Amino acid sequence: MQAFTYTSAAARVIFGHGSLQHLVRETELLGAQRALVLCTPGQRAEAERVAALIGARCAGIFDQAVMHVPIETARHAREVARALGADCAIAIGGGSTMGLGKAIALESELPILAIPTTYAGSEMTPIYGLTEAGRKKTGRDARVLPRTVIYDPALSLGLPLDLSVTSGINAMAHAAEGLYAPDANPIMSLLAEEGLRALAEGLPQLAARADDIDARSRCLYGAWLCGTVLGNVGMSLHHKLCHTLGGSYNLPHAQTHTVILPHALAYNAAAAPQAMQRIARALGVEDAAQGVYALARALHAPLSLKELGMPYEALAQCTEIALQNAYANPRPLQREALHALLEDAWHGRPPA
Numbered sequence: 001m002q003a004f005t006y007t008s009a010a011a012r013v014i015f016g017h018g019s020l021q022h023l024v025r026e027t028e029l030l031g032a033q034r035a036l037v038l039c040t041p042g043q044r045a046e047a048e049r050v051a052a053l054i055g056a057r058c059a060g061i062f063d064q065a066v067m068h069v070p071i072e073t074a075r076h077a078r079e080v081a082r083a084l085g086a087d088c089a090i091a092i093g094g095g096s097t098m099g100l101g102k103a104i105a106l107e108s109e110l111p112i113l114a115i116p117t118t119y120a121g122s123e124m125t126p127i128y129g130l131t132e133a134g135r136k137k138t139g140r141d142a143r144v145l146p147r148t149v150i151y152d153p154a155l156s157l158g159l160p161l162d163l164s165v166t167s168g169i170n171a172m173a174h175a176a177e178g179l180y181a182p183d184a185n186p187i188m189s190l191l192a193e194e195g196l197r198a199l200a201e202g203l204p205q206l207a208a209r210a211d212d213i214d215a216r217s218r219c220l221y222g223a224w225l226c227g228t229v230l231g232n233v234g235m236s237l238h239h240k241l242c243h244t245l246g247g248s249y250n251l252p253h254a255q256t257h258t259v260i261l262p263h264a265l266a267y268n269a270a271a272a273p274q275a276m277q278r279i280a281r282a283l284g285v286e287d288a289a290q291g292v293y294a295l296a297r298a299l300h301a302p303l304s305l306k307e308l309g310m311p312y313e314a315l316a317q318c319t320e321i322a323l324q325n326a327y328a329n330p331r332p333l334q335r336e337a338l339h340a341l342l343e344d345a346w347h348g349r350p351p352a
């Protein structure tokens, strides 16, 4: 057996249908007297529900979270937190809202209580992102890892089916790449395979009935495990490509992950056979890349970069950006093969 290093980052997790009812207790356990509730403009109602639940312990609501955490929004939120004397940030929403909480915690060390409502998994990682002058920079810092996470599948019922599907496949991408990470370890690989299995079962169940709470629970459980993998081991080509496409061409996050994943897996298939076997086993299919593509197609998810609005002419430039500061990857990055990958993804062809 290979030697490995495993560092456990301890977050307290409260999981289950209706678990939001434990919010007051969890806020008290963090010692919070003045919590600032964070959300996007579209999730104001959920934030107000949180505020009502904690009553006098709520210092205010900041409802300006947006995708990729623009530095101006981060500065504004930090100022509001300071002015209100906040001693805790409660982030309710997806990766964008978690990202705003992290931007505050990075400077102030406020503890974050996260209440995720998508499957992006940011609540399980010490990774933060900030966008300044059109460039998104990411970093790792233990201060931004939420202290407590409440996973209540009832809160994801409002997530539209198309976004639920792409968000779920976004989560699967964390686990898939975690299985061939240079610093992979057996514990994270167990979580990755179980997370993939839960989502591969839960997503079709959801597609059949979007308000099926059992399906929602399964997907959220899978998202938790996959997010843990993202937070603990390094990511490779797939995440690099999605970061490039999202950052440079402003493509939507979860949808981009959905389109790229089958192609990134096909690119790495021969170089990471054991990881591919585990992905395929979790999905109950013969071939990992074809299996993810078939799942996305069956769930009516987008399959091409073209339909996400990526200009064809940008493929060459995207290839070059992906080659710069390349992440570690099982198969070396080759310009022509990478361009071919992007070309297949642009057209939405099955993975080669």
Ligand code: NAD
Pocket (backbone or CB within 6 Å): 040, 042, 043, 066, 067, 068, 069, 093, 094, 095, 096, 097, 099, 117, 118, 119, 120, 121, 122, 123, 125, 126, 127, 128, 129, 155, 156, 157, 158, 159, 160, 163, 167, 230, 253, 254
């Ligand atoms: P998001 O947070 O941008 O949410 C998408 C939209 O869906 C938002 O308008 C949001 O308000 C809405 N929404 C969320 N949950 C809902 C619900 N249950 N019902 C109705 N509407 C709901 O999208 P996302 O995919 O969760 O996050 C993407 C962002 O997170 C990207 O910026 C990505 O880079 C970042 N991210 C970071 C990490 C990390 O570890 N740092 C991990 C994953 C994603």
